Amino acid sequence: MTLNPEIRWIDTPAALDTACAEVATADVIALDTEFFRENTFHPVPALIQFAAGGPAFLIDPQEVACTEAFRRLLAEGPLKLLHASSEDLEVFAHWAGVPVAPLVDTQVAQSLLGEVPSMGYQKLVEHWTGETLPKDETRSNWLLRPLSESQQRYAALDVVFLLEVWEQQRASLEHQGRMAWVEADCAALVAQATRSETADGQWYLRHRQLWRLSPRQVEAYRRLTIWREGEARRRDVPRGWLVPDRLLYAIAEQLPENRFELARVEDLKPGLIKREGDDLLRLVREALKVDEDALPPAPLSPMTPEFKKRLKALKTVVNAEAKALGVAPEVLLKRRELEALVSADLRGQPLPLPGGWRGERLATGLTAALEEASR
Numbered sequence: 317m318t319l320n321p322e323i324r325w326i327d328t329p330a331a332l333d334t335a336c337a338e339v340a341t342a343d344v345i346a347l348d349t350e351f352f353r354e355n356t357f358h359p360v361p362a363l364i365q366f367a368a369g370g371p372a373f374l375i376d377p378q379e380v381a382c383t384e385a386f387r388r389l390l391a392e393g394p395l396k397l398l399h400a401s402s403e404d405l406e407v408f409a410h411w412a413g414v415p416v417a418p419l420v421d422t423q424v425a426q427s428l429l430g431e432v433p434s435m436g437y438q439k440l441v442e443h444w445t446g447e448t449l450p451k452d453e454t455r456s457n458w459l460l461r462p463l464s465e466s467q468q469r470y471a472a473l474d475v476v477f478l479l480e481v482w483e484q485q486r487a488s489l490e491h492q493g494r495m496a497w498v499e500a501d502c503a504a505l506v507a508q509a510t511r512s513e514t515a516d517g518q519w520y521l522r523h524r525q526l527w528r529l530s531p532r533q534v535e536a537y538r539r540l541t542i543w544r545e546g547e548a549r550r551r552d553v554p555r556g557w558l559v560p561d562r563l564l565y566a567i568a569e570q571l572p573e574n575r576f577e578l579a580r581v582e583d584l585k586p587g588l589i590k591r592e593g594d595d596l597l598r599l600v601r602e603a604l605k606v607d608e609d610a611l612p613p614a615p616l617s618p619m620t621p622e623f624k625k626r627l628k629a630l631k632t633v634v635n636a637e638a639k640a641l642g643v644a645p646e647v648l649l650k651r652r653e654l655e656a657l658v659s660a661d662l663r664g665q666p667l668p669l670p671g672g673w674r675g676e677r678l679a680t681g682l683t684a685a686l687e688e689a690s691r
Contacts, residue, residue, distance in 0.1 A: 319447065321476045322371040323468050327379040335366075335373045336385040342368035345389070346397045346478035347416070349407040350458035350471060357548045357555065359403060361411045362458035365475045368394070372472035378459070382412040390416050397478045399423050399437045405509035415510050419502045422478060425485045428494050428501075433644040441477045444484045449473050497673045516545040521652075523561065527615035529568060534612050536603035537568035543599055559592060571600055616659045626658040629685040637677055648674060661686045 326332050339345055350363040364375040375386075390396065391414040398404050401421040408416050426440055427433040438449045453470035463471075489495045508515070520526065520538040529537060541564060548555040555561075563584055572578040575593055579586070589596075616623060631645070631654065638645040649670060660667050667686070669679045 319449075319473065320469065321367075321472050323472050324371045324373050325376070325468070326373055327376040329380055329383050332375060332380055332383050333385045336383070336389050338370070339366070339368035339373075340389065340393065342394050344368065344395045344397060344479060344482065345393075346475040346482075347390075347404065347408075348398065348471070348474040348478075349404045350456075351403070351407050352459060353554070355554065355557075357552045358410045359407045360459070361407050363463070363471055364407075364411070365471050367472070367475040367479065369479060372476050374463075374468060374471055376461075377411055378461070387412050387414045390414050392417075395420060397422060397482050399440065399474075399478060400434070401505060402509070405505065409509060415506050417503075417506050418499075419506050420482065420498060421502050421505060422481055422485060424501050424505070425482070425489060425498045427647045428497055428643060429485065429488055429492075431642060431644050433647050437474065440481055444481045445477060447477065449477070500672050516542050519545055523565060525565070527617050529615065531611040531614050532603060532606070533568045533571065534615060535606055536571060536600050537565060538612075539599045539603055540564040540568060540596065543595060547595075559588065559596075563588075567596060567600065568603075571604065572597065573600065573604070613663065616662055618655060618658075622662060623658055626661060626686055626689045627654060629689040630654045630657060630682055633678065633681040633685045637681070641677075648678060657682060657686065661690065 324331075324335065326335055345366055345368045348365045349359075349361060350365075351359040351361050353359040361377040364377055366373050366375075390408060390412055396416050396419050398416070398419060398421055400423045401416075401419065405416055408414070422440060423435060426435045426443075432439075435443070438451065441447055441449055450466075450470060450473070453467050456467050456470070458467070458471075486495070489498055517538070519541040520534070523537070526534060526537070540559075541561075544555055544559050544564060548558045551558070563581065566581050566584070567578070570577070570581055572581065574597065575589060578584065578589055578593055578597060618624070618627070630649075634645050634648050634654070638648055641648075653668075653670070656668050659665075667683065669675055669682060
């Protein structure tokens with residue numbers, strides 16, 4: 317495969333529809349995006365690339381809006397390949413307004429074929445093809461026009477090698493009987509990308525120190541993060557520009573009831589209080605009015621001997637299975653999922669065991685490990 321592929325620049329709806337017609341009968345289409353999101357909530361698309369074995373098409377989204385033909389190509393049609401797709405899926409959701417399906421993320425595929433769970437694209441290409449891709453445009457400003465020949469070549473190579481990589485990954489996955497695993501994991505990625513607003517209510521659970529808060533403080537933090545996510549999306553500004561997590565957490569800790577108390581929160585600037593103070597105090601007051609019975613249960617400390625013992629037992633199960641499969645343990649279950657299992661066990665609640673192929677491999681062992689650790 318050449319390091320100097322044919323490139324076609326697309327900056328009109330007609331040219332985009334013509335390119336879509338050329339690849340409509342392909343079995344697989346490789347996709348990628350270049351974008352910026354330094355001062356926005358939503359990614360700003362700067363370039364969209366796709367290829368299906370012929371030329372590499374480079375769409376200029378500053379000049380051409382997504383057409384119905386390209387929407388159909390994204391949401392239906394051939395299998396689409398992306399590498400490390402989470403932010404690219406956001407770009408397509410915002411620019412095209414449709415999910416990308418069916419999808420295979422080659423980084424996900426690679427995580428199920430080896431012990432490197434987040435292999436970068438250049439290393440992936442070198443691993444499967446032996447080719448060393450140029451790195452000279454990694455930090456380019458993709459919004460500037462015109463793009464240089466070097467930039468266009470770099471962008472084109474981001475898609476042309478995906479097809480060859482996938483051919484070899486697919487053969488290995490089929491040989492090991494793991495194709496269904498990749499399909500299930502990638503379908504979950506697509507589903508997650510299409511429910512960003514409904515996921516706002518779960519943002520607070522990401523905080524690693526949530527267990528230090530009381531139930532009422534947790535409720536305040538939950539309401540504050542839901543508000544912040546919605547407002548950042550509506551205003552199209554980075555969430556940290558609106559109010560960073562550390563300040564929302566500090567407000568939840570102190571539960572201020574007026575502007576004087578709000579001003580005592582460390583690092584909370586007067587300008588932020590002037591702009592957002594009414595909403596922040598309103599949300600705290602709402603949390604303070606919630607009945608005790610309606611509050612979430614007190615988060616469990618991961619520092620107690622009981623918690624540590626169970627977590628260690630679960631890790632032993634996951635590590636053994638990961639070794640047997642030749643994958644990284646976090647590919648099977650993330651720490652947050654293990655902690656959720658421990659919390660449920662300590663509270664006597666139903667265990668949130670993994671489903672799908674992970675459940676088939678792990679559920680019995682995880683359940684037995686918790687039973688043993690509780691004795």
